Amino acid sequence: MSQRAEDLFHRASKVIAGGVNSFTRSQLAGWRPFPLFIRGGHGSRVQDSEGREFLDCIMGLGAVFPGHREPTILEAVTRHIEQVGSVFALPIEEEALAAETLVRLVPTLEQVRFCNTGTEAILFAVRLARKFTDRKKILTFEGMYHGFGDAVYFSKDRIVIPWNDTKSLDAAIDLHGTHLAAVLTEPIMCNRGYCASKPGYLNHLAERTRNNGSLLIFDEVITGFRAAIGGAQDLLGVQPDLTVLGKALGGGYPVACLGGSTNIMQLVTDDRVRMMGTFSANGIAVAAMIASLQLYETSDNFKRVFNLGSAVREQLKQEVKDLGMPATVDGIGSVFQIHFNCDSKVDNKKLFEKWWQGMLNRKILIHPDPNEVVFLSMAHIIDDVNYFIDCARETLKSL
Ligand code: PLP
Secondary structure (H helix, E strand, C coil), rough: HHHHHHHHHHHHHHHCHHHHCCHHHHHCCCCCCCCCCCCEEEEEEEEEECCCCEEEEHHHHHCCCCCCHHHHHHHHHHHHHHHHCCCCCCCCHHCCCCCCCCHHHHHCCCEEEEEHHHHHHHHHHHHHHHHHHHCCCCEEEEECCCCCHHHHHHHCCCCEECCHHHHHHHHHHHHHHHHEEEEEECEEEEECCCCCCCCCCHHHHHHHHCCCCEEEEEEEEEEEEECCCCHHHHHHHHCCEEEEECCHHCCCCCCCCEEEEEHHHHHHHHCCCCCCCCCCCHHHHEEEEEEEHHHHHHHHHHHHHHHHHHHHHHHHHHHHHHHCEEEEEEEEEEEEEEEEECHHHHHHHHHHHHHHHHHHCCCCCCCCCCCCCCCCCCCHHHHHHHHHHHHHHHHHHHH
């Protein structure tokens, strides 16, 4: 690691707690000895403070789905800033277009409200479910992250059970029954590494939730647009009552959304559940969202990235198999992860650390935490996938 990154980190650490502004960038999250400092990004590449270029497979933890500085989004955002402004504390005309597009694309959305982050949207979803059902408890799943709001992070009213385990689900619903306001889940687990739902599990979960009078909330902050343009709910044909979108929704700009049926959203309409925010649906977010959604609907790169995702997963699986590595490769769309399956968790962690370091040395940027996933973007091309695989082969051989 370079002197400049060390100097930047020490300078930042004096005035920024931990030297970074999000845990996932911290030493504790695996960025050792220091996090890389990024000078800029373009397409699928980023440059660090040393001027070294990396193939970016973090892509803003999934947010920058179109690629860094994608021209149409950049143009839409800068035009909006220059010709309109940023925030007025009153609606702007374009908000309805963004909402109409989402309602058209995502099967269960009839009405939405925009805010800035996934954390905020989840907070509102939980509040809405509690008010709608007049119940308090929220059922969530081990390892799933839904932002850092107390209700889903610490609360005594949060029940946590293993994911993909029908027996635990049935037992929890039987036990907490009429106290359960909502079941909150990612439809496909993407933030504890990657884990697809077992066949029939989500349908069972949806049926039990509904029969129990609880609301089903899908956290599609990662799966939104990445599993399919209509989200995992569209791909899997399972219908949540409430949906949360974020990350790729703004193509790299901060915007998130909570939506569902008009019937449930009525509580927001008539202010039984208050949803507000100075920066909600600010002009930058709305312009970015409209441009991103247009890109997802029209660009060939959107279709292509699904093929790239399949290609990288298949080839990585083959490498792992050829080398006889104790590892599996899973993912969907433009998301994937390698999971090491040694006898001990400690060995898995060590192997992942070496994998991450080996890839970094070969100028491939992935997150050091195995609970994150690898993200491709619409700016990635087949040469990037081939390069990734060449580096992966060398790295895996060296473990
Ligand atoms: N939900 C999921 C599935 C996430 O992965 C994240 C963030 O990583 C969030 C919610 C929180 O979103 P944000 O970081 O925008 O608050």
